[in-house]
Amino acid sequence: MSQASSQAWAFYRDVAKTRTVWTVRDAGGYPAPKTQSGRRAQPFWSTRSRVERIIKSVPAYQGFVPEDISWEVFCSAWVPGLTRDGLLVGVNWSGKRAAGYDMEPAELQRNVEAVVAEPQ
Template sequence: MGGTMSTSAIQLAAFCTEVAQTRTVWAVKDGNGFPAPVGTDGKRAMPFWSSESRALHLISIAPQFTGFKPVAIDWDSFCERWLPGLERDDLLVGVNWVGVRASGFDLLPSELKANVEAAVR
């Protein structure tokens, strides 16, 4: 595969590698629960991060995440409970969102699971 990897591909690769190692996914929540904003393509996505420090960094710079707290989710329960729920609600999974605008790569829950499992081997 030639060419340079896109930022989103790099974020996805980092997410998969880190989650494969730690078996933990990080979400953020506030008093209203877990955010699932509408993305650029008009679909809603719930963001997750592959480390607490990544989630904390976004909270510290993105105004719409002020007041949120990171929450650790075990990978097995993420696969068993979260991913089917996200599929059912027609939500995408946001992967390691970054920046003041809190943007990044979004993909289908089933695609995320396949990517992380590929990174385990």
Template sequence: MSISAAHADAFVSEALATRKVWGIRDEAGFPTSTNPSGEIAMPFWSSESRAKKITDSVSAYVGFEPTPIDLAAFIERWLPGLEKDGLRCGLNWSGERATGYDLRPSEVLARLLAAEA
């Protein structure tokens, strides 16, 4: 299993355990990034410490603050909105370039529901 796959699996288990996910935001809002395939993703993390590592070490995200999102709101409002807008969810991005899996919101929802069942 790749590091990105392990981080994506951890996203699901940790989000279900804490019942929240974490985004990052600044005065302009939540960031998006274009991946090498040309898809636009919004990053989310399963813990504040994971998000903070990125805002502390990746120059593109310095100045952003980790922001908690209730898991129910993420499932009921965020995922449908991201799907409608054609955005992907970046799960537990890590490393010096903040990379990882970018999944369709419907795929994130399916993973969450399958793990909760």
């Protein structure tokens, strides 16, 4: 399993458990940098500690603050909005450049909901 793939699975498991996603924002709003494919992606993380690690270690994210979003609000408002705006979702980006796996918002929602539905 690749690093990005393992980060994605950690995201699904964490969010299924806590029902919360995390992103970052500053006075200008939410970041949505261009990906290698040329599309923009807004990053989301599965825990506050992951967000804080990126803010602390990646110069491009210094000055941002963590923001939590309930899974219900993410699904009802963010997924449709991100889809409408043509944005991908960056999943648990990590490393010195805050990079990782990007996917369509609806795919992320389906994957987390599949984990939620798994018998415990």
